[in-house]
Amino acid sequence: MIAVAVNSLSVRAGEKRLIDGISFDAPQGQTIALVGPNGAGKSTLLRALAGELAFGEGTILLKGRAIHDWPSHELARHRAVLSQNITVTFPFTVAEIVKMGAGGRMGRDIDTMADAALADVDLNGFRDRIIGTLSGGEQQRVHFARVMVQLACGEQAHGPGILLLDEPTASLDLRHQLDLVAAAKKAASGGTTVIAIVHDLNLAALMADRVIVMGRGRIAADGRPSVTINEQIIGKVFGVSDAINRIPPDSQPFVLPHLAQKI
């Protein structure tokens, strides 16, 4: 089953084409990493998939229904989004933020769900802390837990959903990056379709079944990580050479920035 179908999507800002005729299908349960240089259109694509953007050309079907035909409260039960750099001005506690994901539902099962989500991001003892007193990485993990609660609530009622992540590992330390990758993989194994912007190519290869490499608003390569992360594509899109080694036994690509040369 196709969870997300993008067909000839173009997004413009004035004269500039941020997204230039992109098409791809995301089957249910697949984990897709969007990679590419700054300004390639990854965030714009993710915002379009989230339903935030008006776009002139092309279509996005989410579970077979055009993205803008979904009322926002229904859409929220089928797809969850983790944005970057969320600041919370008011003194909400960590638990209050995480439970916001439950869409207004309350009760013991939501408490349990929130506690489990906090445990998954290694924030067990933090539930009564004011979110503003946490570090940037800890706050990011709180928001990931909130998004996972939203996803879980939606999936209870409507089956596997769609999880959109914008650089979910950006401010996380190594250990919590691995936690997050594990959480995303666990969700995908349960049928969730995961689409994530990832800057670290090695992490993208570790996390995703499929890597879509974007450059200048188009798809430069699309396929399994071992196929899409290669010298030719990375050279063309990022403008660097000699960055990739292959790790046996299955010759997974491994990017070593200190070996890379600017082209």
Next chain:
Amino acid sequence: MSDTAASEPTAGAQHNKLRALAKGPLLFPALIVLLIAVAVIAAAVGAAGIPVERLPAALGLTGYLQAHFTTPGDAALLDRDRLVLWSVRLPRIAIAGMIGALLAASGAIMQGLFRNPLADPALVGVSSGGALAAAAIIVTGDRFAASAGIALPFAALPAAAFVGSLVTTWVLQAIATRRKNTSIAIFLLGGLAIAALANAGIGLLVFIADDRQLRDVTFWLLGSLGGATWDKVALIAPFVVVLFVCIPFIARGLDLLVLGEAEAFHMGVEVERVKRTSIVLISAMTGAAVAFAGVIGFVGIVVPHLLRLAIGPGHGRLLPASACLGAILLLVADTAARTLAAPAEIPIGVLTAIVGAPFFLVLLLRQRGLVGL
């Protein structure tokens, strides 16, 4: 870094204990008991005092209460008490309570809408916009009405204050919002500019006003709850009802808006609907408050701030609690305003600013760590 880490657990634990207490089911009963107590005191004190033991009789409570708790006064005294209570004090208590509720709730809603604990309709010029419109009606309305040969309707002033507040909020929103994102800095600075502009307009109107108009305009600018009547009570009451009806529809939206407009949308909030409802509500409530009591500042900023520290920032409880505490505080302020310098009255807007501004500063200094901007 190390000493913040060391001092945080104790401060946090204390804070949480307080919050746990205030978060319990007793909050609203406690607020309502406090409101009634304050109302009884407000009813008893004033230029013509009515001792508490004579209150039940004056209120018209008979039977058990009267037999057990009141000393039989002479009939003339009872008549005087009744007159003072029913035609002066009770409508004034009702109006003070309702205006306090509207001011505090509109402050809380505006702060939620703009994700900014410093937003307040009085601070960012929404009240000034309403006052400008009211002043314009006071100074020029009579002339227009006279030349048209009609009497100015009673509702013209409140209607003008409402429209003035609405237009000001809308302009502010338009200035501060770009590509669906509301800039907090632009919003505050724009609000200051709008307030300055409205105040300049008011200054101009003061300049061309005659003596009687000048007195009326001054009333709007300094704030007063004098001249309360049951007619006015009946006009303000619907706003309070509308507020409480709307709270369940906007509370969750305002909570999620704290994360940002895009995030609120991701979580299923119809952002534009919440914003529109909130703006109309803020304008209507501020407009009503300005129309009947003039510009009264700091209630909208101090009350929600205090409550956020005590019961947390969730709007489902914050908004009704703000309304209750706003009613209590403005009732206290008004009672002080009319008794401290009796028989003269201190303008209540002056009083709330004298008490509210330093209080707010102290609050800011003590809670600097918790108030992220």
